[in-house]
Amino acid sequence: MNINFIKQDKQLIVEITEEIDHHVAEKIRRKVDDEITRYMPRKTIFDFSRVTFMDSAGIGMLIGRYKMMRLIGGSLEIVNAGSTVSRILEMSGINKIIPIEKMAM
Amino acid sequence: MYDNEMKLEFLSKSSNEAFARITIAAFASQLDPTIEELADIKTAVSEAVTNCIIHGYEDAEGIIKIKARLIKNTIEIEISDTGKGIENVELARKPLYTTKANLERSGMGFTIMESFMDDVEIDSVFGLGTKIIMKKKIKKHLVELKEEEFAGLGGVG
Ligand SMILES: Nc1ncnc2c1ncn2[C@@H]1O[C@H](COP(=O)(O)OP(=O)(O)OP(=O)(O)O)[C@@H](O)[C@H]1O
Numbered sequence: 605m606n607i608n609f610i611k612q613d614k615q616l617i618v619e620i621t622e623e624i625d626h627h628v629a630e631k632i633r634r635k636v637d638d639e640i641t642r643y644m645p646r647k648t649i650f651d652f653s654r655v656t657f658m659d660s661a662g663i664g665m666l667i668g669r670y671k672m673m674r675l676i677g678g679s680l681e682i683v684n685a686g687s688t689v690s691r692i693l694e695m696s697g698i699n700k701i702i703p704i705e706k707m708a709m
Numbered sequence: 710m711y712d713n714e715m716k717l718e719f720l721s722k723s724s725n726e727a728f729a730r731i732t733i734a735a736f737a738s739q740l741d742p743t744i745e746e747l748a749d750i751k752t753a754v755s756e757a758v759t760n761c762i763i764h765g766y767e768d769a770e771g772i773i774k775i776k777a778r779l780i781k782n783t784i785e786i787e788i789s790d791t792g793k794g795i796e797n798v799e800l801a802r803k804p805l806y807t808t809k810a811n812l813e814r815s816g817m818g819f820t821i822m823e824s825f826m827d828d829v830e831i832d833s834v835f836g837l838g839t840k841i842i843m844k845k846k847i848k849k850h851l852v853e854l855k856e857e858e859f860a861g862l863g864g865v866g
């Protein structure tokens with residue numbers, strides 16, 4: 605499980621180096637939720653530059669974290685999604701509620 | 710009949726999701742697909758296998774079977790479980806439809822399979838199990854054939 609957190613100015617950056625499927629999404633969810641409840645960031649940023657694969661489990665995981673950030677009055681952002689991951693994000697319409705940026709910060 | 714065929718059987722453990730999609734992708738690579746075509750196949754297999762685990766067996770232990778066949782430049786993938794079955798297949802295919810919203814499912818699995826593969830057949834009997842048959846034509850192969858033909862013609866003329 606390769607997940608790295610960077611905390612700075614109430615921003616939580618989540619760097620994932622893993623193929624995001626149902627098996628991995630459950631682990632990411634637990635770790636990220638743990639980090640969010642402890643750090644209470646204003647913004648959580650998922651850095652997808654090292655994610656080479658994602659299926660619908662990733663969509664569910666992102667929507668869940670989006671809801672959680674809304675609940676604590678913060679926001680969620682996705683950065684550096686490659687073309688494979690971008691296709692899934694667009695197909696799900698998730699890009700209409702979660703900002704997807706090209707470059708990190 | 711078929712140019713090549715393989716079968717795979719494994720336990721319905723979520724750790725096998727990656728194993729299944731990587732194995733089928735390795736088999737499919739015999740057709741010399743593009744990186745994008747291979748990603749499509751991996752994603753569709755991942756969706757179908759995950760559905761067997763989450764919905765078919767509802768996290769109890771069961772067996773998932775995959776058969777894959779190559780017919781010319783088409784790959785046909787059959788993924789089946791002997792779990793719960795689907796009550797309403799028409800409804801299940803609809804985008805955003807899920808019976809497990811509590812588990813953070815988005816209801817996009819079948820929509821993704823349908824848009825990444827050329828054909829998706831759902832064969833399910835409620836109470837008995839589900840079989841998904843997906844087909845995808847690897848188009849790069851066609852382009853190469855045309856180039857060969859073209860080269861052949863050039864040689865004659
Ligand atoms: N193998 C299966 N056995 C039993 N029911 C299934 C199976 N596959 C799918 N279903 C049913 O069809 C519904 C839709 O499946 P689909 O993959 O589109 O969405 P999901 O799995 O609920 O969510 P997501 O795939 O986005 O995580 C499921 O919620 C489930 O009720």
Ligand SMILES: [Mg+2]
Pocket residue numbers: 660756759760817818819
């Ligand atoms: Mg699904």
